[in-house]
Amino acid sequence: MDCIFCKIREGEIPSYKVYEDDHVLAFLDITQGTKGHTLVIPKKHVPNVYEVDEDTITHVFTAVPKIARALKKAFNPIGLNIVNNNDRPLQSVFHFHVHLIPRYEDDGMVLSTKNNFGKIEPETFIEITQKIKDSL
Ligand code: 5GP
Ligand code: ZN
Numbered sequence: 001m002d003c004i005f006c007k008i009r010e011g012e013i014p015s016y017k018v019y020e021d022d023h024v025l026a027f028l029d030i031t032q033g034t035k036g037h038t039l040v041i042p043k044k045h046v047p048n049v050y051e052v053d054e055d056t057i058t059h060v061f062t063a064v065p066k067i068a069r070a071l072k073k074a075f076n077p078i079g080l081n082i083v084n085n086n087d088r089p090l091q092s093v094f095h096f097h098v099h100l101i102p103r104y105e106d107d108g109m110v111l112s113t114k115n116n117f118g119k120i121e122p123e124t125f126i127e128i129t130q131k132i133k134d135s136l
Contacts, residue, residue, distance in 0.1 A: 005041050005095035019067055023059035026067050029099065034109055036071045036102040040064055046096045048086040060098060067100055077102035081111050 007013040009025055018038055019026035029037040040063055042056045052060075068080055083099040085091040103109060 001045060003045060003095050004093055005039075005097065006045050009041070009043055018070070019063060021059075021063065023056070024063040026063060026100075034077075034102055034104060034107045036075050036077070036100075038067055038071065038100040040067060040098045040100065041095060047094045048091065048096055049084060050086065052096055056096075060096070064098055064100065071100060071102045075102050075104075077104055079103040081109075083111065 004013060008015045008027060015027040017025065017027045019040075023043055024040060025043055026038050026040045029039050031037065040060055042052070042060050044056055046052045046056055049057075064082065068082070071077065071080060080103060081099070081101040083101060084097070085099075101109065101111070
């Protein structure tokens with residue numbers, strides 16, 4: 001299969017592995033957006049959050065806090081972001097992965113959400129809520 005992360009799992013592409021168990025692998029992101037920027041992947045090839053099964057996501061998110069705690073202990077960041085991108089153009093590698101991004105003072109990393117507080121009417125909240133619930 002032509003998947004970079006499967007190749008990393010198989011050792012066909014080298015990586016700096018920080019954690020491994022039967023179901024999960026974690027290695028340094030090649031770009032090191034910040035010091036310690038780590039990717040956590042299931043060993044099983046799953047393209048994105050829409051297709052991940054319960055066991056696989058459980059394995060991944062069982063490992064995530066372990067690695068987060070290790071990053072905190074190792075580098076004493078001021079905080080840590082957890083990011084998961086799905087679908088183009090946000091996602092560039094189509095093997096599910098979770099970014100752990102330790103944050104530091106003036107690290108230049110931009111990760112922000114837009115704040116529309118006060119601009120959305122209650123009816124719109126109700127409409128959005130209903131639409132999601134109807135889609136579950
Ligand atoms: P995405 O945009 O899909 O959420 O993130 C994919 C991530 O994979 C990017 O941050 C990119 O730096 C990382 N990446 C792509 N190719 C490789 C590689 O060969 N080795 C490692 N360690 N990371 C990679
Ligand atoms: Zn893969």
